Amino acid sequence: MTQAKQMSLGMNILGFGSHSGAWRQGEAGLNAYIDVDYYRNIARICERGCLDAIFLADGPALPPDVASQPGGRLEPTLLLTAVAAATEHIGVIATCSSTYNEPFNLARRIASLDHISGGRAAWNVVTNAGDAAAQNFGLSGAPLHVDRYGRAEEFVEVTLKLWDSWEDDAIIGDRATGRFADPSKVHTVDFKGEHFQVKGPLNLPRSPQGRPVLVQAGSSEGGKALGSRYADAIFTTQTTLPDGLAFYREMKQRAKAWGRDPRHLKIMPGLSTVIGSTEAEAHARFDQLNAWHGEHGLLQQVAGRIGIDARELDPDAPLPWTQIGAVADFERGSHGFLEAQLNLARRENLTIRELSRRILVGHRLAVGTPEQVADTLAEWFLAGAGDGFNIMPDMFPSGAQVFVEEVVPLLQKRGLFRREYQGRTLRDHLGLPKAVNQYTQASSAELSAGLSPSPSVIY
Structure with missing residues (x-):
């Protein structure tokens, strides 16, 4: 019998948790977000649940709300090298900017992480919006959206060529001849x-994987073009099932149009979770976190996404649609997060206050029991809205622990998730083949056509 398709699951470690009030709850020490053992512990919890990977978001600037939020993050490739050394199976996905890096150095860092981890590394490609990051690199403001993605496409193309520049059998290692x-x-x-x-x-x-896994996390037009052409996995921000289904179909069709096998592009929507043993307990936990953050802080999250001052918004009214404009005209921010928030508000006719309680860090939110969280994951997966999911618990480490101990077994019982790892590399976990070297492929094509391989050797 053919084994039923199973979902992929990643864990997005966002500081103290995806809720802005998590640090005030006091579950982890104040320095946990810059303590390598904190991340090692979360990674080991996730590995016990056989999750595909842990994921680190990142940005090259201090957030503006440092007065009320823990500021700064450890550099992802360095941190994940330490995490990889303390784990055996789980993948490690580092976010690094194509806007404020150079291809050779970054290609080397990510490839080094893949060697050190035994084939468990991935690069999440991002193009950073916001002027703060730009000003750390000698610019007065962030490049426009179209320019960021133009640079990103070249960056990825160069990186893939560098990762393929050694063929798989380039090393002979003949000690007798010295070759x-x-x-x-x-x-x-x-x-x-x-x-x-x-x-x-x-x-x-x-x-070890041929080349590290390439992840892309943008849902704008530029992001979709980049991801469908190059990415092995796409982290997306869909907040309603119809939007999730539409995005999934579109990306698979785009991949096919590039001549790719659509099965080799994994679509993984984000899901923020607040889990309790009962529905009332989950909502009580959520209310407590919201109380730490405050009513004004919740409204600020919405205001920041739509680019309107919170003082101009009526919390009990719908979004001011006439002031928002088209997503395509939103030059410097995240198109994906904005569109996800607007789609949810429009489809469910939410007030601003209601919307502020439906999205954490720009992603869909599930507040409920382990069974309810498993249900919504299964619903989206079986409907065809995702090949897997990027999980963002409200708080760490308890949010990760309850997901692994309570939600994962429910998915396993339904045959929707693995009970043990079937391979060693991240590509194995994701069900992706080892990457084919483009130079080997080109040489084979030339030989089959009766031509000599193109000269591109170094010496």
């Missing part, structure tokens, strides 16, 4: 584009 590598299988990149000029090759052999 270490075959130079004909180590390729220059010689990339010259609008944004980058990179010679290559990478000064590191090909990594």
Whole structure:
């Protein structure tokens, strides 16, 4: 019998939790967000549940609300190297900006993480909006949306070429003859584009997965174009099932149009969770966190997304649709988060106050029992709105622990999630094949056509 399809599950570690009031609850020490053991503990909890990966968001600027929120984050590739050394199976996904990095250095860092982890690394490609990050890199303000994604596409193209610059069998390792590598299988990149000029090759052999998993986390037009062409997985912000279904179908069709196998592009919507043993307990937990954050803080989250001062909003009225404008005209912020928030408010005719209690960090929110959380995951998965999900608990570590101990077993009983790891690499967990080297593929095509392989060797 053919085994039924199973979902993928990632855990997004957002500081103390996805709720802005989590740090005030006091579940973890005040320095936990810069303590490597805090992250190792969460990763081990997730590994006990056989989750695919942990995921670290990041941005190269201090958030503006440092007066009321813990400020700063450890650098993801360094932190995840330490986490990988303390775990055996779980994948490690680092967010790094294509706007404020250079391809060679970042390609090397992520490939190093893949080697060190034994093939469990991924790069989450982001294009940073916001002027604060830009001003840390000599710019007066953030590049426009279209420019950020133009640079991102080139960045990814160069990175993939660098990751492939050593063929799988380039290392000979013949001690008797003293021949270490075959130079004909180590390729220059010689990339010259609008944004980058990179010679290559990478000064590191090909990594255990062929190349690290590439993740993309944008739902704008630029993000969808980039993700459908290059990504192995897309983290998305859909908040209603109709929108989730539409996004899933669109991305699979786009991948197919690029000549890709749509099964090799995993769509993973985000889900924020607040879980209690009863529905009343879950809502009490949520209310307590909201009380720490305050009514004004909840409204500020909505105001920040739509770009309107909170003082101009009536909490008990619908969104001021005439003032918001088109998502495509929103130049410097996240199109995906804005669209997800607007779609939810429009479909359910929510007031601003109601909307502020339906979304955490821009993603769909589930407040309820383990059974209810398992139900909503199963509903979206079986309907075809996702190949898996990126989970964002309200607080750490308890939110991760209750998900692993209470929700995961329910999914396992339904045959929707694994009971044990079936492989060692992140590609194994996600059900993705080992990446094919583009230079090997090109040489094979040339040989089958009766041509000599194109010269691109380093020496």
